[in-house]
């Protein structure tokens with residue numbers, strides 16, 4: 262059992278075992294996740310889909326160490342992070358998770374470069390300027406490094422956000438509706454960036470409502486009422502994932518990528 266967060270080839274990056282999340286609102290209980298089990302391996306490219314209220318954001322928040330489950334186990338790179346304190350979760354989040362949000366979440370008054378650099382300061386990463394510039398280069402935005410967000414297009418803003426996620430060399434990139442605020446052509450450009458990162462070996466999980474976004478991914482997981490009802494994979498270059506009805510405790514590697 263690896264406890265220091267070091268990666269290993271045979272080990273899933275993410276492992277959820279019978280995860281439950283119950284929110285309490287006054288006297289009412291909301292069962293947002295109801296026994297979810299899941300493994301995601303290194304260099305998977307996963308779409309999480311499902312109707313509104315099915316538990317997608319709840320799952321993303323737990324995967325991203327922004328929240329903890331009520332019951333069940335979450336292992337991130339072999340480390341049990343199910344019941345860690347907020348401060349320990351924050352440290353893991355800073356090192357292992359790159360977030361990309363629908364609304365970009367950039368600091369408005371500061372340059373693209375500073376936006377990418379700032380989280381590295383919190384995690385005390387060395388060579389921050391170089392790392393930030395490299396990340397901007399990877400999303401083809403080195404020539405906009407000194408622009409502020411209001412001097413960038415929507416697609417460019419999202420590419421800055423992806424560079425910010427990449428700069429800390431995270432174990433996973435978690436993107437919640439990353440194309441939701443973009444027109445369809447710009448959305449496709451952003452998906453091209455994710456496709457390239459996937460081809461370079463990055464593990465990526467994207468929440469989306471849109472089939473044409475999910476078609477970029479190699480594995481599609483569908484949630485309904487807090488349970489996984491579909492979990493399908495496809496091989497690179499193969500046809501789009503066709504939904505199979507899966508057992509509710511779907512727990513398969515899904516790593517059709519060879």
Ligand SMILES: Nc1ncnc2c1ncn2[C@@H]1O[C@H](COP(=O)(O)OP(=O)(O)OP(=O)(O)O)[C@@H](O)[C@H]1O
Pocket residue numbers: 284285286291292293311312313314315316317318319320
């Ligand atoms: N903080 C909270 N407190 C109480 N209930 C919550 C909370 N967050 C989510 N819920 C409830 O949990 C269920 C799952 O919500 P969640 O936000 O995960 O859905 P979602 O699949 O992301 O939906 P959407 O597509 O609308 O974003 C819903 O019934 C929701 O009302």
Ligand SMILES: [Mg+2]
Pocket residue numbers: 317318319
């Ligand atoms: Mg949501």
